[in-house]
Amino acid sequence: MNKKFTEEELRHYYKLLDEPLTPYDCGKLCAPQNGGEPFCCILENAVPMLYREEFKYLSHRTKLWKRWSSSHPQDKKQKKDEETPILIFCECKGIAHCERENRSIACRTFPLEPYFNPKGEYVGLIFMREFTGKCPLIGRLKDIKQSVVDKHYEFWRLIMEKKSDEYDLYKSTSRGWRISATKRGIALPILYPSWYKG
Ligand code: SF4
Ligand code: SF4
Secondary structure (H helix, E strand, O other), X not given: XXXXXXXXXXXXXXXXXXXXXXXXXXXXXXXXXXXXXXXXXXXXXXXXXXXXXXXXXXXXXXXXXXXXXXXXXXXXXXXXXXXXXXXXXXXXXXXXXXXXXXXXXXHHHOOEEEEEOOOOOEEEEEEOHHHOOOOHHHHHHHHOOHXXXXXXXHHHHHHHHHEHHHHHHHHHHHHHHHHHHHHHOOOOOEEOOOOOOO
16 A cells, blocks of 8 residues: 655655765766766656655745656657656756755665565665666765665665555566576675675
């Protein structure tokens, strides 16, 4: 079952996701190859998905966000097929207008998502498979701060307690990652919280 987040919860989530992933500005790694903008802030590369109540919450705080719309038939199909009862596609005004405190959960968590082991246990975070070869942090996992991994792990634990759709989704993406990694003979790009014993 999916339960709605309260504003207080959203404030807490944003606090958990405030710290930058790396000790340096990782946008400087990818921007030179992307016309001077961070890869993940370019709409054509990644359309952020916001929780429906998160979009409402942000709409009260800022004019940075609006629902994503496109006249391109393929985009219309994507919107129809991929928006869910809990998540909607949104767009911001772009990097020149970014408001750090009003970045979405999607902005703050990119490029990491929850990882479930083969026993179905939530054990850590994993690099999003669809962005391997696109976001350079895949080759710099050691640069991602342990304090960030710990807080993001806790964040996703809270989210999945409230949104069972997310729990199901990430169990499935973790399975997909394992199949792909086995086929390609590569190690899974997993980051564990500091208390993980293995
Ligand atoms: S998260 Fe990846 S794609 Fe986004 S700014 Fe950092 S290095 Fe670039
Ligand atoms: S809100 Fe800021 S961080 Fe998020 S996509 Fe827009 S420019 Fe990037």
